[in-house]
Amino acid sequence: MAFEGIGASVRRTEDQRFLSGRGNYTDDINRPGQLYAIIRRSDRPHARIVSIDTKAAAEMPGVVAVYTGTDLQADNVGGLPCGWLIKNKDGTPMAEPPHPVLAVGKVRHVGDPLAVVIAETRQQAKDAAEKLAIEWQDLPSISSTQDAIAPGAALVHDDVEGNVCYDWHLGDKEAVDAAFAKAARVVRLDLTNSRLIPNAMEPRAAIGDFDRATGEHTLFTTSQNPHVIRLLMGAFVLHIPESHLRVVAPDVGGGFGSKIYHYAEEAIVTWAAGKLGRPVKWTAERTESFISDAHGRDHVTTAEMAIDKDGNYLALRVKTLANMGAYLSTFATSIPTYLYATLLAGVYKTPAIYAEVKAVFTNTVPVDAYRGAGRPEAAYLLERLTDVIAHDTGLDRVALRRQNLIPANAFPYQTPVALQYDSGNYQATLESALKAADWNGFPARRAAAAAKGKLRGIGISTYIEACGIAPSAVAGALGARAGLYEAANIRVHPTGSVSVFTGSHSHGQGHETTFAQLVADQLGIPFNQVEIVHGDTEKIPFGMGTYGSRSLAVGGSAMVKAMDKIIAKGKRIAAHLMEASVADIEFKNGSFSVAGTDKSKSFGEIALTAYVPHNYPIDELEPGLEENAFYDPKNFTFPAGCMVAEVEIDRDTGVPSVVSFVAVDDVGRLINPMIVEGQVHGGVAQGIGQALLESATYDVSGQIVTGSFMDYTMPRSDNLPSFKTGNEVTLCTHNPLGVKGCGELGTIGSPPAIVNAVIDALSEYDVRHIDMPLSPQKIWSIVAAGPKRKAAE
Amino acid sequence: MYDFTYQKPASVADAVKLLGADPEAKALAGGMTLIPVLKQRLNKPSALVDLADAGLAGISVAGGTVRIGAMTTHATVANSADVKKAIPALAKLAGGIGDKEVRHRGTIGGSLANDDPTADYPAAVLALGATVETNKRSIKADDFFQGMFMTALEPGELITAVSFPVPEKAAYMKFPNPASRYALVGVFVAKGPAGVRVAVTGAGQNGVFRQKAMEAALGKSFSQAAIADIATPADELNSDIHAGAEYRAHLVGVMARRAVAAAG
Structure with a gap:
């Protein structure tokens, strides 16, 4: 049998069912007597609800119930909670306006849920939903981030002054001001980080079920973290104790962050199922996904770097306006603060940093974490700014990075923005990527492209991220209303096979393979005797779920802790069987042996003994072999790396093509290199999507222009080159596996590499910056204007 | 989708009869536009009259004309040895329309x-x-297209086939919309019995x-150089988030020159 332990590129076991149509997704589940819910949503960006007449809808064939926001309110249904409290500069709490499950009084964005119609069939519910008679009073709306703070702007929430959710800051303002005062030069860059729509392949879905015999509620939902949904919905919205609320997130077809949050539809179907005593199913249509899944990014930023005469970074000043959308999604408030401003040191030893972040409400879909979440915004800012510094000063962009990198011997490294990096070697990933990309050979490739009439450019980014989130105490001190540990239960069965119950949740990441490799390796048992169970609050002890590249670093570490307990108990059983002292028992490669002898017992024999305790230390040890562990990390993990992109631009049309892409990452120890590479590929594809193609666009009237795939440009295979990936390894110093996480680095490192490459390709036109996405039209307009044009900044 | 009745007549005559009897009925060819529209409830026909069995598929080449039946799929046209020749x-x-699934359902008619x-x-x-043949008459291409989603077809009139005179040379160049992959600008250049023609779609x-x-310029000299300086007025071109009218006007020139080069 081929090696299947830590470090082996084992093929993903789950893919067999995914690729053959045998996955069990939420919409595949049907409960006896199931009803169907259709959500009537606002088609207006901002309006007062004068009245909703439900009579005609309720009389339609097959209709069982029609509910509006006032019905939910009357039944004491709470609003959707925000999980992270941010404090203003002056210490006061952020504005936290109500987020009703169904709109009450006003609608605040196109897509805002307004009423639910529940009928025997989907078709009937849809027919009836059209019969809802709504009287509106339209209000002026806010479509863009900047418009939110314009004088006299309409108020999204009547009692949130100036539409400001919070005005927060981080860092040492005085130190930064002092450094700016003595700087040889200050380089400033204004940029936006474009708004994105996640578009997971599987649209969201939810089924509420209620067992009248036991009084237990069940919610099947497309979630990345079923326990978090149980906690939020049970405690804040529906007031159902955990003991009577089961949340199941079965196979989930992609999340990218958009399935972290507690959404209105989950509460609606759970509540309605209890009300009606029948299961209620809701499945989003793709069009609904565009206007109801949380969007990502959407920052408007001014960044200034103070440098000395040699290009050394002295201080960074950042001012960001972050769009929250119309309501606060579950973790929205933490993204532009603790996952963004804390990363503004990047991989650089900038000694002083000061960041101000103002979060604002607009009449748009709520914005929350999307793959990378805050860290792509930080990396994009730093890596664009670094290239602009090179542009303005004439310094070489690689040399500029080399001289400002945190040295490899400086770890642990305390940044001026709260984080302490535990390990890394940014020089190693940089040099390795430059070599893999043949950076020095670029001029010849540019000349060859020019001979074909193409403009060729090369771009680089050296990025870092904070993953494996994170210590509960730190998160709590920063405003989190939840812990950020992970739980695992390891159940060794009598014949030695193992079921692992993990609070992490796989929605495409390949956990069933990676975790099985980890457990098989540590317990010395065959890979195919390990089962990974996730996604069901009735089976799993507890879980905080999967996001922020935390599954292996936090969830995997919890498994290691549980396995340590299994091995410790196994040693005691083995010592008894072999009449030796526990201290003399060694566990290696799946067998317990007495040190210095040839006596040993296999893992299977010990498991059997634990469950058939005939010859067993029964007075001092319980039978059975099953252990729980909760792991709360000591720190974030800090994956980092370097990406190099090359693009060619068709002068006639402005079309940019990514012709080469290299990513060399340090993700710590690799459990399954193939899966890591797959994560890099997927993330880079989404990063190229943001850099060149994707952008959620609202018109001035508040309607979404990119409300379908006809206008929202997803990256496709023909937009992407074949990726070259590589790894440099420094181990995480504070988790037992030395792992750092790999899920988000692609979306973090790649957009600036791509944009930097396009700007480089346009060097003869003297372009300093172009906001994403770098569409053919934007590029063509620069080329058409002719060389040496000073581009608008 | 709203409820509708579904009928699948076995001849054009029967199809026309069904459509004539019910002004709310709609003909269904490949359904690549109609079905998504119905799914979004943007149209509410009483009945769909499926033309799949009406005997309208097939390709023939004779006397310098390629005749393609209305229900011939894009994939069939793309893969036809006769058409390729x-x-x-x-x-x-035809091979560049939509994706593989669309090409196997969508039809020329x-x-x-x-x-x-x-x-x-x-x-x-x-x-x-080309000439568009219907159950009632033959319509010249110049008379057929009458604006966005507007043709010369009258109520009860169905396309049965399209006859293309074989040109001396021809080529089509498309600049796809990055999101939908429909033509943002598509230019078909042909030199044939009808003279030199340049037709622009998408823009x-x-x-x-x-x-x-x-x-006119290509009629004098069929070369890229002949049209290098001919601008397309932007004032009647579309403008959207993907391309403004000026950019589209520019792309008409680029695609036309590339089509001329490809036509040889």
């Missing part, structure tokens, strides 16, 4: 009857000077149109 540009155009301003086929029909506010200045 007689009008390779037409086969190539459906595309033309719908007359989406960003569809590919209208450019070929107009540039090649015009009124659907497919002929770029007559380019036609």
Whole structure:
């Protein structure tokens, strides 16, 4: 049998069912007597609800119930909670306006849920939903981030002054001001980080079920973290104790962050199922996904770097306006603060940093974490700014990075923005990527492209991220209303096979393979005797779920802790069987042996003994072999790396093509290199999507222009080159596996590499910056204007 | 989707009868536009009359004309040895419509009857000077297209086939919309019995149109140089988030020159 332990590129076991149509997704589940819910949503960006007449809808064939926001309110249904409290500069709490499950009084964005119609069939519910008679009073709306703070702007929430959710800051303002005062030069860059729509392949879905015999509620939902949904919905919205609320997130077809949050539809179907005593199913249509899944990014930023005469970074000043959308999604408030401003040191030893972040409400879909979440915004800012510094000063962009990198011997490294990096070697990933990309050979490739009439450019980014989130105490001190540990239960069965119950949740990441490799390796048992169970609050002890590249670093570490307990108990059983002292028992490669002898017992024999305790230390040890562990990390993990992109631009049309892409990452120890590479590929594809193609666009009237795939440009295979990936390894110093996480680095490192490459390709036109996405039209307009044009900044 | 009745007549005559008897009924060809529209509840026909069994599929080549039945799929056209030999540009155009699934369901008749301003086929029909045959008459390409989603078809009139005169040379170049991959600008250039014609799809506010200045120039000299300086007025071109009218006007020139080069 081929090696299947830590470090082996084992093929993903789950893919067999995914690729053959045998996955069990939420919409595949049907409960006896199931009803169907259709959500009537606002088609207006901002309006007062004068009245909703439900009579005609309720009389339609097959209709069982029609509910509006006032019905939910009357039944004491709470609003959707925000999980992270941010404090203003002056210490006061952020504005936290109500987020009703169904709109009450006003609608605040196109897509805002307004009423639910529940009928025997989907078709009937849809027919009836059209019969809802709504009287509106339209209000002026806010479509863009900047418009939110314009004088006299309409108020999204009547009692949130100036539409400001919070005005927060981080860092040492005085130190930064002092450094700016003595700087040889200050380089400033204004940029936006474009708004994105996640578009997971599987649209969201939810089924509420209620067992009248036991009084237990069940919610099947497309979630990345079923326990978090149980906690939020049970405690804040529906007031159902955990003991009577089961949340199941079965196979989930992609999340990218958009399935972290507690959404209105989950509460609606759970509540309605209890009300009606029948299961209620809701499945989003793709069009609904565009206007109801949380969007990502959407920052408007001014960044200034103070440098000395040699290009050394002295201080960074950042001012960001972050769009929250119309309501606060579950973790929205933490993204532009603790996952963004804390990363503004990047991989650089900038000694002083000061960041101000103002979060604002607009009449748009709520914005929350999307793959990378805050860290792509930080990396994009730093890596664009670094290239602009090179542009303005004439310094070489690689040399500029080399001289400002945190040295490899400086770890642990305390940044001026709260984080302490535990390990890394940014020089190693940089040099390795430059070599893999043949950076020095670029001029010849540019000349060859020019001979074909193409403009060729090369771009680089050296990025870092904070993953494996994170210590509960730190998160709590920063405003989190939840812990950020992970739980695992390891159940060794009598014949030695193992079921692992993990609070992490796989929605495409390949956990069933990676975790099985980890457990098989540590317990010395065959890979195919390990089962990974996730996604069901009735089976799993507890879980905080999967996001922020935390599954292996936090969830995997919890498994290691549980396995340590299994091995410790196994040693005691083995010592008894072999009449030796526990201290003399060694566990290696799946067998317990007495040190210095040839006596040993296999893992299977010990498991059997634990469950058939005939010859067993029964007075001092319980039978059975099953252990729980909760792991709360000591720190974030800090994956980092370097990406190099090359693009060619068709002068006639402005079309940019990514012709080469290299990513060399340090993700710590690799459990399954193939899966890591797959994560890099997927993330880079989404990063190229943001850099060149994707952008959620609202018109001035508040309607979404990119409300379908006809206008929202997803990256496709023909937009992407074949990726070259590589790894440099420094181990995480504070988790037992030395792992750092790999899920988000692609979306973090790649957009600036791509944009930097396009700007480089346009060097003869003297372009300093172009906001994403770098569409053919934007590029063509620069080329058409002719060389040496000073581009608008 | 709203409820509707579904009928599948076995002849054009029966189809016309069914459509004539019910003004709310709609003909269903490939359904590549109609079905998504129905799914979004943007249309509410009482009945769909499926033309699949009406005997309208098939390709024949005779006397310098390629005749393609209305219900012939894009994939069939793209893969037809006869079409590839007689009008390779037409086969190539068909092979570039939508994706594989669309090409195996979508039909030439459906595309033309719908007359989406960003569809590919209208450019070929107009540039090649094709004739649209219906159950009632033959309509010249120049008379067929009458604006966005508007054709010369009358109520109860069904396209039965399209006849393309074989050109001396022809080529189609498309700049796809990055999101939908429909034509943002598509230019079909042909030199044949109808003279030199340049038809532009995707760009015009009124659907497919002929770029007559380019036609005149290419009539004198069929070369890229001949049209290098011919600008397309932007004032009647579309403008959207993907491309403004000026950019589209520019792309008409680029695609036209590339089509001329490809036509040889």
